[in-house]
Amino acid sequence: MKINSAIQAAIDLTAGAAGGTACVVTGQPFDTAKVKMQTFPDMYKGLVDCFVKTYKQVGFRGFYQGTTPALVANVAENSVLFMCYGFCQQIVRRIVGVDRKTKLRLVIEICFIL
Numbered sequence: 001m002k003i004n005s006a007i008q009a010a011i012d013l014t015a016g017a018a019g020g021t022a023c024v025v026t027g028q029p030f031d032t033a034k035v036k037m038q039t040f041p042d043m044y045k046g047l048v049d050c051f052v053k054t055y056k057q058v059g060f061r062g063f064y065q066g067t068t069p070a071l072v073a074n075v076a077e078n079s080v081l082f083m084c085y086g087f088c089q090q091i092v093r094r095i096v097g098v099d100r101k102t103k104l105r106l107v108i109e110i111c112f113i114l
Contacts, residue, residue, distance in 0.1 A: 003100075005090070009083050016082030020074035028070065029063035 003011075033050045036043075044050040054062045092104060 008086055008090075012083040012086040013079045016079035017075045019082070020076075020078035021071065023078070024067060024071045024074050028067050031070075032063050032065065 029051070033047055033054065036054065037047070037050050044053065051063075058065070089104060093100065093102070
């Protein structure tokens with residue numbers, strides 16, 4: 001089944017947005033702790049101490065303060081990267097002359113053999 005290029009671009013953009021969101025949601029607490037430990041090196045004994053003190057002072061939301069700029073940037077970046085990657089795959093498939101179901105890894109191996 002042939003998928004319209006615009007629909008495929010929307011799928012790739014959505015996948016990139018989901019990936020960027022997942023990256024920020026999982027990494028933001030560690031980034032927050034890292035910044036706090038760098039800013040106040042004598043205040044925390046280590047990562048666990050930083051997490052415990054942050055949770056006691058501000059609660060769970062304290063780990064996600066300042067998330068919006070990182071979230072917007074990562075969603076935008078990953079969406080564009082996923083979409084461009086999808087377009088590049090389509091271009092390689094057209095140049096080589098293979099259908100959509102063929103894995104590009106096989107195409108690259110064949111090209112190097114020839």
